[in-house]
Structure formats: C-alpha cells, structure tokens
Amino acid sequence: MSTATITPKRPSTLRGARLPKWAPWAIAAGSVAAGLGISAAAGLHSDIQWALIAAVLHILGTYVIAAKVENRRQAKDRVVTSLVWVAFLLAVVPLASLVWSTVQRGTKVLDVYFLTHSMGVVADSEAGGGIYHAILGTLQQVGLATLIAAPVGVLTAIYLVEYGRGNLARAVTFFVDVMTGIPSIVAGLFILSLMLMFDMQPFGFAGSLALAILMMPVVVRSTEEMLKLVPNELREASLALGVPKWRTILKVVLPTSIGGITTGIMLAVARIAGETAPVLLLVFGSKFINANPFEGAQASLPLYIYQQYGSGEATAYDRAWAASLTLIAFVMILNLVARGIARWKAPSTGR
Amino acid sequence: MDTTQIADAPPPAPAPTPEQKRAARGATRPGDRIFLGLSRGSGILLLVIMAAIAGFLTYRAVLAISKDEGNFLTTFEWNTGVNPPVFGIAVLAYGTIISSIIAMVIAVPIAVAIALFLTHYAPRRLSGPIAYVIDLLAAVPSIVYGLWGALVLVPYMNGLFGWLNDYLGWTGIFSWQNGAPRSMLTVGILLAIMILPIITNVSREVFRQVPQMHEEAALALGATRWEVIRMSVLPFGRSGVISASMLGLGRALGETMAVATVLSPDFLIHTSLLDPGGGTFAQNIASKFSEATEFGRDALIASGLVLFVITLLVNGAARAIIARRKEYSGANA
Numbered sequence: 001m002s003t004a005t006i007t008p009k010r011p012s013t014l015r016g017a018r019l020p021k022w023a024p025w026a027i028a029a030g031s032v033a034a035g036l037g038i039s040a041a042a043g044l045h046s047d048i049q050w051a052l053i054a055a056v057l058h059i060l061g062t063y064v065i066a067a068k069v070e071n072r073r074q075a076k077d078r079v080v081t082s083l084v085w086v087a088f089l090l091a092v093v094p095l096a097s098l099v100w101s102t103v104q105r106g107t108k109v110l111d112v113y114f115l116t117h118s119m120g121v122v123a124d125s126e127a128g129g130g131i132y133h134a135i136l137g138t139l140q141q142v143g144l145a146t147l148i149a150a151p152v153g154v155l156t157a158i159y160l161v162e163y164g165r166g167n168l169a170r171a172v173t174f175f176v177d178v179m180t181g182i183p184s185i186v187a188g189l190f191i192l193s194l195m196l197m198f199d200m201q202p203f204g205f206a207g208s209l210a211l212a213i214l215m216m217p218v219v220v221r222s223t224e225e226m227l228k229l230v231p232n233e234l235r236e237a238s239l240a241l242g243v244p245k246w247r248t249i250l251k252v253v254l255p256t257s258i259g260g261i262t263t264g265i266m267l268a269v270a271r272i273a274g275e276t277a278p279v280l281l282l283v284f285g286s287k288f289i290n291a292n293p294f295e296g297a298q299a300s301l302p303l304y305i306y307q308q309y310g311s312g313e314a315t316a317y318d319r320a321w322a323a324s325l326t327l328i329a330f331v332m333i334l335n336l337v338a339r340g341i342a343r344w345k346a347p348s349t350g351r
Numbered sequence: 352m353d354t355t356q357i358a359d360a361p362p363p364a365p366a367p368t369p370e371q372k373r374a375a376r377g378a379t380r381p382g383d384r385i386f387l388g389l390s391r392g393s394g395i396l397l398l399v400i401m402a403a404i405a406g407f408l409t410y411r412a413v414l415a416i417s418k419d420e421g422n423f424l425t426t427f428e429w430n431t432g433v434n435p436p437v438f439g440i441a442v443l444a445y446g447t448i449i450s451s452i453i454a455m456v457i458a459v460p461i462a463v464a465i466a467l468f469l470t471h472y473a474p475r476r477l478s479g480p481i482a483y484v485i486d487l488l489a490a491v492p493s494i495v496y497g498l499w500g501a502l503v504l505v506p507y508m509n510g511l512f513g514w515l516n517d518y519l520g521w522t523g524i525f526s527w528q529n530g531a532p533r534s535m536l537t538v539g540i541l542l543a544i545m546i547l548p549i550i551t552n553v554s555r556e557v558f559r560q561v562p563q564m565h566e567e568a569a570l571a572l573g574a575t576r577w578e579v580i581r582m583s584v585l586p587f588g589r590s591g592v593i594s595a596s597m598l599g600l601g602r603a604l605g606e607t608m609a610v611a612t613v614l615s616p617d618f619l620i621h622t623s624l625l626d627p628g629g630g631t632f633a634q635n636i637a638s639k640f641s642e643a644t645e646f647g648r649d650a651l652i653a654s655g656l657v658l659f660v661i662t663l664l665v666n667g668a669a670r671a672i673i674a675r676r677k678e679y680s681g682a683n684a
Contacts, residue, residue: 049514077575084472087464094544095488098499152393159390172394174670175401181598181666182659183605185633186404189655193407196645213400220397246386267490274492277607277633281640302494302608309498309612317502324495335490 019069024082027065031057055086106325109318115326118299119287124311131323133289134304140293141204141283141300142273145211150265152212153219160220161227162249179217187213188278195282202284204293207300210278215268222264226257259345266338270331276302301327404659412653415646423653429618429639431647438650440657442618446535446629447658450610451603453539453624454546459596461543462550467580469551470558482555489548497612500541501533505613508532508540512625527625533615536624538631541609546599553598557591558584590672597669601662607633632658 035054062082066075114130122129156176160169187210195206230253238248254261279285284297285307301323308320415431416423419438426439465485469478509532516527565583574582616630616638636651643651 073575073578077577080577080580081472084464084468087461088468088473091461091465091544091547094504095547097503098491098496098544101499101503102495152396155390155393156397159387159394163387163390164394168391168394172397175398177670178663178666179397179401181601181605181662181669182404183601183607183633183662185605185607185636186408186655186659186662189636189652190404190407192648193411193652196411196648197407213404216397216400244380244383246380246382249386270490274490274494276492276494277637280637302492305494305498306608306612309501320498324498327492328495331490331492332487335487 017069018074019066019078023065024062024078027061028058028082031055031061058082059086102321102324102328105318105321108322110322110325114319114322118289120289122287124308124316125313127315127318129319131301131304131319131326133286134299134301134323135326136289136291137204137283137286137293137298137300138273138302140291141207141211141279141298142269144205144208144293145215145272146265146269148208148212149215149219149268153216153265153268154223154261156216156220157223157227158249158253160224162245162253176217176220179213180221182214183277184210184214184275185277185281187211188281191278192281202282202297203295204283204290204298206282207279207298208293210282211272211275214275214278215272218268218271219265222267223257223261226260226264227253229260230256259341262345263338263342266334266341270334270338273331273334274302274327276300276306279303280306301330408652408656408659411649412656415649415653418646419650427618427620429635429650431650432644436646436650440632440654442620443630443632443635443654444657445620447604447631447633447661449624449629450535450538450542450631451600453536454542454603455596455600457540457543458547458550458599459592462547462595462599463554463592465547465551466554466558467584469555471576471580471584482552485548485551489552493545493606494608494612496541496545497609500537500609501612504541505532505537508537512536515625523622524624526623528623530627531615532625533613533627534623534625535614535621535629538610538614539624541613542603542606545606545609546602549602550595550599553595554588554592557588557595561587594669594672597665597672601665601669604665605633605658605662606631607637610634611637 032054034057035050035052038053039050059079059082063075063079066078109127113128115135116132117128117130118133119129120133156172160172163169164172190213191206191210195202200206234252234256235248238252239245243251279300280303283300283303285303286297286299290296290298305320305323305327308316308323418436419426420435421428421437421439423439424444425441426437427441429438429442430436431438469482469485473481512527512532515525519525520527561584565587566579569579569583610631611634614630614634615627616634617628618630619628621628632654636655639647639651
C-alpha cells in the first residue's frame, strides 16, 4: 500500500483502455435524447414508450461502446450496472407515485374538522364528514389487541430464550414461524367461525382478537432477538448473587432489552393498524361514533378507506385519500419513533 | 439443613429425582414456579391458537362442503344462496396462483437488483437513506396500495394494455377486448409493487453478510464487479433470496384488499391476462362476505381453509430453506 503512494502516477501499461468516467452519463443522456427524438418523430404519446426505447438504447449502446473500447467482460459489467440502475429507477416510480398521490390528494380535505367529526348524517355523495369515529375505532381495536398480544408475545419469547429446551420449545418456535405467515383474512375467518358458533353480531373486540393473533408472532420474534442480545454475563452475575431466576429476568434481562422490545411491539402495532380484512369481517364498519368496542359495529381507518372507495363517489374518494394519508402518517410516526427508540436504547453488546 | 450432617460421612448420593434436578435449576421458589408457568403457558397458548384455527376452519368447512352439490375443487361457480348450493374454488385457485406468479416474475428480479444496487452499486451516502425509506415502505398498509392501485395505477394501465395487445395480442395471453384494465395482470403488477420492499429488505440483509474475503478474493483475481457478484455474492445469497421470495409469495397469495379494490371479478377463467375477471381466495371472501348467508359464510370459510393450507406450505418451504440461516427470518421485516 505504502509503495503505491510513493510511485509517481503514470499510465500503467498493464491496464487496457478504459472509458472515461463521464461515459455512462453521456450514453444515458444520449439514449434519452434519442428515445425522445424517436417517439416525437413516430408520434408516440405514451411516456412509457419513450422511456422504454431510451432504456433499451442505453443498454445496447453501453454494451457496444464498452465492447469496442474496453473488452467483452467490461462491457458485460457495464451492462449489468445499467440494468441495476434501470431496475432501481423502475421501482422508484410507483413507490414515489404512491407517496406523492396520497399526500397530494389526501391534503385536499384533511383538516381539523375532518379529524374531529364522524360520518354520522353525511351521505357518501356529500362533501364534509370525517374520520373521528374511525380513528376512535382503530385506536380501541389496536389498543386492545396490543394489550392481549404484547404480554403473551413477550412471555412466550422469555420462555423460548430463558427456559426453552426440548420438544415444547421447538414446537413453539416452529409454530410462531408458521403463524407469521397466516394471511390476515384467515385470522379473521377463524374468529368469524367462533362468532358463528355463538351466534354473535360484529363488534370491535372481535376484530381485536384477530389482530392479536396477527400481532403475537411478530412480537415473539422481535422480543426473542432482543433477549438473545442480552449478554450472559449479566444473567450469571445476578444468579451468582443468589437472585432467583424470575427476579433476574424481571430486574436484569428485561430492563436491559426494554428498548428493543418496545421497538418490536411498536412495529407490530404499526403493522396491524393497517389491516383491513379481519376488521371487514368482524367489526363491519359504521358511520356513527361507537365508543364501546364490546358491543355493536365499529368503524376503523383502513375499513373506512375501503368503504369510501367502494361507494364510488368523487367526494368519497377525497375522504378515502385523506384517511389514507392519516393512516400512513400514523404508521410512519410509529415506525420512526420505534426506530428512534431502538437507536437510543440499543443494548451495548460490547464492553 | 442439620449441622450434624457435616460431621457425618456423606451418604452415597442417590440419583437425582426430577424434582431435585429442577431444584438445581432453581425453579422451586414460588416466584420462579409462577413465572415459568406464565411464560410456558403463553407458549402453549400460541400452540392452542394454531390448533384452534386449523380445527375450527376445518369444522365449518366440512359443514359447507358436505352440502355442496358441485365438486368443491372443480366447479366454476359460487352460488351459496340457492338451494341446493353449488360452489367450487377452481377459478379462485387459478386466479390466486396466476396473480402471484405474475407478481413474483416481476418483483423478484427487480428486488434482487435493488438489493444489489444498495449493497454494491449505490454511493454509500445514498444507500443508507434509500434502505431506510424502503424499510418504511414495507410498512405502508395494503389498503393504501389498493386505493392507489385502483385510482392511479388502473387508468395508467390503458396505455400498456393497448401496447401489449397491439404487439403481443396474437399470443392469446395478451389480447385485450378494451374492458377496464382491472385484470389479473394489473393485480399482479400491484402485488409486485407491494412485495418489492420486503423481498428487497431480506435480500439486502443476505447480500450484506457475504464474507468480505470472498469478494476480495474475486477482485484480486481481476474480476469485474459483475463477476464478483456472480461468483461470490449470488451463490452465497441464493438460499436467502429464495426464502425472501417465498415470504413475498406468502404475502401475495394472502393479499386481500389490494386485489379486492383493483380486480373486477367474475367466475370464469380467462386465457387473456388483460381481460378483466377471475378472482382470488382472499378477494372473493372480502367481496362476497357482506351479502353471504350463514351457510355462505361457511362456504367462504372453506375457501379460506384452502388458502390457509397453501400459505402454510409456502411458508413452511421458506422456513425450511431459512433453517440453515436463522438470522434471515423475515419475521421482523
């Protein structure tokens, strides 16, 4: 390494010819220009078409030019580089469009009135109305689901990490993995089959139960990861002082990993807050404020979006976009705060 | 403990009974016993829930299927309100599989390319924030994707469909009779966009863990960046990418709202991917549910059971592949 800095810079005779650094950009610019030119000449109107022509020209051009100046291998490398860039740009377009259209169309009717009023006497075709009842329903359903799923999930993770040996632990690990993959609508159908058996009408807590089923495995997995990060020396030090195991877990292991556990639970909450399918089956939706999750149909934000979309009215679309923006904001804030906590409270694994 | 015992010669230690073994682990204190009971109970509760899901769904499904006048697997109809009821899952199974295949064909190569872009191509300063944003996008609720798909993506598909019909219509798969583009292809594309972030995230994690030595060895032999990727990164990451794709597939199979908002369903199998129609398990449940009678709901539960089994198989396969590399499990993604 040190000799390289001493040797004066001069062109190496061992290296073949290289394209200059600006070459990829020049080829890209050239192919975009050619793509635009061709589509203008041929009278094509679609944006996709000139972009497609430009992309194909870019890849072909890169290969031909690089193969001529450098060699085949370098040419292949450059083609893959441009393919990877094209794939990235291709994926950015829809994702950016999703965020952009939600923000742009969502801000149209989103204001304090919208957040503090229900759809009580507002027809779908009328302007006005709001999502207060839906926010209330979502908060209650998700809150109850968290109350059930968080303790069960954390305790299961404690069992797996601190006690778990043998067949039971292996079975639990396996089925937690399997549970992670349950489609949300299947969890909804399960609770529905219970409700059919007892002849019950839709109510908020039924949705909470289905959401809790979806949330448990996520909490278990993330808590497990966090508990495994707690150094064994801490446990041993506590046990060596004669502290019972359960107190060691409560006073040493959990406080050490509480940041990560909180993060995991918040990410799980963010995930179930957007679930629509189980809520559609079990909570049914309502236009009115219903603050009792144990009786009667309730609304929920994702379900509200679906039903407003389903009504097919322009004013309802506006409300659906505004509710989407609210839901995304809620989920994103949870995510950001959770990740903030994770960074702030990260257990120091080293000394 | 008696002090006299110390003076006496210790008696030959008997083989430890199970209770003594447990005592050695310190589980005889009441606090410990309660705590162990609680945590083990939670684990058992999870198992009970899984068993209950399988059990209750099967029970209701059997109730429905026993009255089905058609063949549950091959009937092209869903008439649960009539007497005798005739319903079958042929169209739903076809639609679910086709839309998921389209989604995988589009999403997997692009997701792998983005993962490579983030780990090997993007400037360092860009790749961190981009990865963070993709993480966040994985958390966007599916109903929002559905709304966007129905109101933004669908109108956009007219151009693509026309183009496909003009140049590839002769294949029969891409012919289009100018219906609204609420077809399986649109659903597949939307599903691809939805599962892109999760496949990208898991693949990126795998690619990041490729031993530096492998890459440096390839570089030292004069490999170009593509050759490094082909010789050291992709072989190392193959099983991770496969399991990431399976996780994505599991999502695509069970996705409800995005399909329900975008697709305009019917109960026929269309050879063309561009003509509207068809259906998926989850979409059918969501759209038929509100008008279904109690028997109709049982029939929907029966179709849900099939979906449950399919996703179990897919996820089981993904887990089996992951098993060798535990840390890539996508449960946290």
